Amino acid sequence: MTDTDKIYRGLVSFVHYDKHFATIEYKAGGKMKSINTKTKLPGAGGKTHHFRVGDEINFKLRLTDRGDRQTAYDVEFLYNGGLDKLTQKARSENRFSGYLKQVEDDLFVKEMETYLFFPLKLSPWENKPGEQSFNAPVTFQLVNLDKPKQIAAALSYRVFKPEYREALKAFEAKEPIPAIITKVSPYAVYLDLYGGKIPSKINLPAPGLENLEAGQELNVLISFMNEDRVVVQPA
Missing domain, CATH: 2.40.50.140 (Nucleic acid-binding proteins)
Known part of the structure; x- marks a missing residue:
């Protein structure tokens, strides 16, 4: 050796x-x-x-x-060891205090007691915190608890963009919404919702989704959504 x-x-x-x-x-x-x-x-x-x-x-x-x-x-x-203790606490009470930090173009949260830094996880439809928030106290949760190498922080109070709030209303009300087909492959139909602000897809084959072309409009229902993903099905 x-x-x-x-x-x-x-x-x-x-x-x-x-x-x-x-x-x-x-x-x-x-x-x-x-x-x-x-x-x-x-x-x-x-x-x-x-x-x-x-x-x-x-x-x-x-x-x-x-x-x-x-x-x-x-x-x-x-x-x-310090991270393990925070992770264990998060499984029963996932609420921590810290400070929002910027390092070059990346945002982190510095946990107040351990001084551990966690990358800030932002939703694709979440407004990025402004400079006035840097170095200010924040409350946050830990995410990806089962993946120690990928543990990150998500702010407790998040400001989402209008298209996400509209999608959430439609999801809760089970209302159909129009989507524009952007691409059709042998395996999926790719869609844009809310003027291209929220992408999604429907896996193929699926009943009633034959002979579709890009540019067509298709009414869909949101069957599942969270801060990172929106899943739809034909209305």
């Missing part, structure tokens, strides 16, 4: 989200050491990990491109 193949175990002690690096504390040769790693590089398995303070990880070492120092790479997330 070469030095670059050796796997080390470490703990993330610091994350600089603006500059995209994290500091890892680890033990080697009986001594505690620290090493930095870039946070936007793919880790083990080829996926980018959202680093948080307290992450227990496996990693390898290699020289930087400049060759003047070592850096951690091929990082594999194992667990985060």
Whole structure:
């Protein structure tokens, strides 16, 4: 095994989200050491990990491109004790307090007690919080609880766009709405609702959906909807 193949175990002690690096504390040769790693590089398995303070990880070492120092790479997330506690709490009482943060073009929520950062999950039909909300206190829920690597935050008070509110009314009232066919494939009819603001599709084959063409209008009923997806069926 070469030095670059050796796997080390470490703990993330610091994350600089603006500059995209994290500091890892680890033990080697009986001594505690620290090493930095870039946070936007793919880790083990080829996926980018959202680093948080307290992450227990496996990693390898290699020289930087400049060759003047070592850096951690091929990082594999194992667990985060603080994150696990928040996840357990969320299963019974999913309400937390924090601060809305902007890092370049990305939005995060910083949990008030643990200081853990969570990516802010926005619905396609949700208005993005304005700059006046940055660094302000917010309440939020954790989402994707069963996928530790994908846990994110959703604000408790969300402002949705008019087309989403109209779709929700139609869904609750079970009212048919007109949709424009944008594409027909052997497997699905693709639709635009509310002037193209909400896309959806109907899988084929389906009764009564033969000989359809793009540009035609089709009345549909919303059979299911949440903040991320709208499912329709022929009216």
